[in-house]
Amino acid sequence: MQKCFRVLYLDYGNRCTVDSASLRPLPPELASLPACALRMSLANVCPNKGNKWDEAAIALFVDLTGFKLSLVAEKKGHRRTRFEDVMEVTLWNRNGPVPINITAVLVEKAFAVLKKVSLGM
Structure with missing residues (x-):
């Protein structure tokens, strides 16, 4: 084996x-x-259904980002996992006349939800 x-x-x-x-x-x-x-993750959102992106959400993400487009990743923060650093970003497609916020589209189409942010006091 x-x-x-x-x-x-x-x-x-x-x-x-x-x-x-x-x-x-x-x-x-x-x-x-x-x-x-670099390992990146969409900042301030998580999948709408559980902790994994479903096939429809992945298909929309690929449609919005493509593999041939230049995208802009706006750094919002970072976190450390067991093995690596993960940069948390807002992802923008600025190839057309109007910039597209990929995160906002995923939320609008109900594939993602905003994470609850706790304010440390």
């Missing part, structure tokens, strides 16, 4: 589980380069 490993792809920052036979050493010339991808 082969062991499985969770890997982080350096180009787009996505993760995948692969078996040990699929692993290859990272060439030394690449090991010295800084990471090209």
Whole structure:
């Protein structure tokens, strides 16, 4: 039985589980380069249904952002997870005549809800 490993792809920052036979050493010339991808999360919102985005929400997100569009990520904060820092952002599509706030569209279409913010006193 082969062991499985969770890997982080350096180009787009996505993760995948692969078996040990699929692993290859990272060439030394690449090991010295800084990471090209940053982990980000939409700030101040969460999925409307539970803690995972459903297929319809993901489809709308991909439709709004595409893979060929230049987007603007406006940093709102950051948090530390067990293994990495996550930048919390408001994501903008400014390719058309009117800027589109991706977070606002997800909330308007009822795919996301605003997180309750507690004021520390």
